[in-house]
Amino acid sequence: MQACSIEARDLACRRGDRVLFRGLTLAASAGDVVHVTGLNGTGKSSLLRILAGLLPPFSGTVARTGPLGLVDERPALDPALPLGKALAFWRQVDGGRGTDATTLLGLADLLDVPVRYLSTGQKKRAALARLIAQDAAIWLLDEPLNGLDARAVPMIVSLVDAHRAAGGIALIASHQSFDLPGKRMVDLAEFRP
Amino acid sequence: MSALWTVLRRDLERFAPGGMRGGGALPVLFFLAVAMLFPFAVGPDPTLLARTGGGVIWIAALLAAILPLDRLIEPDIEMGFFDQWALRGIAEESVIAVRMLAHWLSFGPPLMLAALPSAALLGLDGDTLRTLEWGLLAGTPGLAAIGVTVAALTSGLKGGAALAGLLVLPLAVPLLIFGAGALAGGGTSALVLTAAVSLVLVALTPFAGGAAVRAARG
Numbered sequence: 188m189q190a191c192s193i194e195a196r197d198l199a200c201r202r203g204d205r206v207l208f209r210g211l212t213l214a215a216s217a218g219d220v221v222h223v224t225g226l227n228g229t230g231k232s233s234l235l236r237i238l239a240g241l242l243p244p245f246s247g248t249v250a251r252t253g254p255l256g257l258v259d260e261r262p263a264l265d266p267a268l269p270l271g272k273a274l275a276f277w278r279q280v281d282g283g284r285g286t287d288a289t290t291l292l293g294l295a296d297l298l299d300v301p302v303r304y305l306s307t308g309q310k311k312r313a314a315l316a317r318l319i320a321q322d323a324a325i326w327l328l329d330e331p332l333n334g335l336d337a338r339a340v341p342m343i344v345s346l347v348d349a350h351r352a353a354g355g356i357a358l359i360a361s362h363q364s365f366d367l368p369g370k371r372m373v374d375l376a377e378f379r380p
Numbered sequence: 381m382s383a384l385w386t387v388l389r390r391d392l393e394r395f396a397p398g399g400m401r402g403g404g405a406l407p408v409l410f411f412l413a414v415a416m417l418f419p420f421a422v423g424p425d426p427t428l429l430a431r432t433g434g435g436v437i438w439i440a441a442l443l444a445a446i447l448p449l450d451r452l453i454e455p456d457i458e459m460g461f462f463d464q465w466a467l468r469g470i471a472e473e474s475v476i477a478v479r480m481l482a483h484w485l486s487f488g489p490p491l492m493l494a495a496l497p498s499a500a501l502l503g504l505d506g507d508t509l510r511t512l513e514w515g516l517l518a519g520t521p522g523l524a525a526i527g528v529t530v531a532a533l534t535s536g537l538k539g540g541a542a543l544a545g546l547l548v549l550p551l552a553v554p555l556l557i558f559g560a561g562a563l564a565g566g567g568t569s570a571l572v573l574t575a576a577v578s579l580v581l582v583a584l585t586p587f588a589g590g591a592a593v594r595a596a597r598g
Contacts, residue, residue: 239467261460282382
């Protein structure tokens with residue numbers, strides 16, 4: 188795993204004419220898992236998009252080293268393609284370095300099925316397989332447990348644990364509980380203006 | 381660089397005739413249909429058809445270029461492709477440049493082929509056909525560039541598809557004037573001007589389209 192760190196300083200986020208949070212400072216280095224909690228609409232997803240560099244912050248700065256991967260509600264897999272081909276596209280873009288986690292995530296039987304026929308939970312697992320194959324050191328997971336069944340939830344938690352043990356960083360935005368000892372919690376309610 | 385090859389291959393699979401479960405062939409079929417219907421509308425007078433046929437083919441090419449606009453950019457923004465490319469350090473400008481190339485390859489050369497039977501239907505002579513083909517070669521990259529820019533600008537807007545079609549038409553006026561003007565006696569200089577307009581549009585599109593995609597992200 189490459190050396191990685193991510194640091195946000197005095198972030199503020201504005202959506203429309205509302206400031207969602209401000210004064211948020213957050214740092215994570217290799218082996219850290221940070222769980223961002225907060226009610227709906229408090230800016231969890233926006234925070235992850237700011238950290239990913241996809242959304243400019245209203246104020247504050249983000250500094251990071253190491254490649255970054257994001258899983259959100261959009262799996263970025265072609266709906267018309269069979270799952271195997273849709274994942275192969277990203278494998279080729281990423282240079283095919285990372286591990287193939289399709290079997291681990293229970294997707295081995297679904298590789299021939301077009302992505303549009305997959306359920307919400309299956310698409311979520313497919314997006315996680317894309318993330319693992321990307322071999323990114325920093326994981327940004329936006330509601331990673333949404334739509335997953337009882338068997339898949341501990342599997343995702345153990346994947347994050349393994350990623351942490353390998354020296355990666357995981358930032359998880361979720362209003363659900365994420366049962367991983369040693370993680371840090373950030374409650375966005377504390378940063379409400 | 382190899383990542384961009386992969387992106388180009390995906391684009392070609394989606395846009396080329398035969399891609400998108402047949403949807404990729406629609407612009408060419410539309411083009412042929414317009415060329416076939418025109419003689420029914422104006423009557424079978426051969427001199428009239430030969431005189432106006434080249435212009436009709438240009439109008440048909442313009443309309444055919446508008447057909448795939450709603451599928452060019454917006455689905456990839458909605459499905460999160462542009463976000464994932466950005467995270468991997470693949471600039472929006474590069475993706476837009478690749479998309480423009482794929483869009484042109486999927487409708488430009490097929491239209492130039494389809495112009496052959498269309499020219500026969502309209503009774504165009506050999507010289508006119510030659511000028512027409514050179515004009516299409518010079519002008520269709522410009523049409524592809526306008527299409528990609530407008531598709532990027534209107535992605536995320538309500539009724540974006542209809543608006544995109546409406547916006548392309550006035551922007552295509554210079555191409556149409558010089559491209560069709562070459563048929564009306566403009567000759568080589570009109571063809572060169574068509575190519576010049578195309579080159580300017582092709583050079584601007586990656587930057588305009590890339591900025592539009594970033595603005596649509598919000």
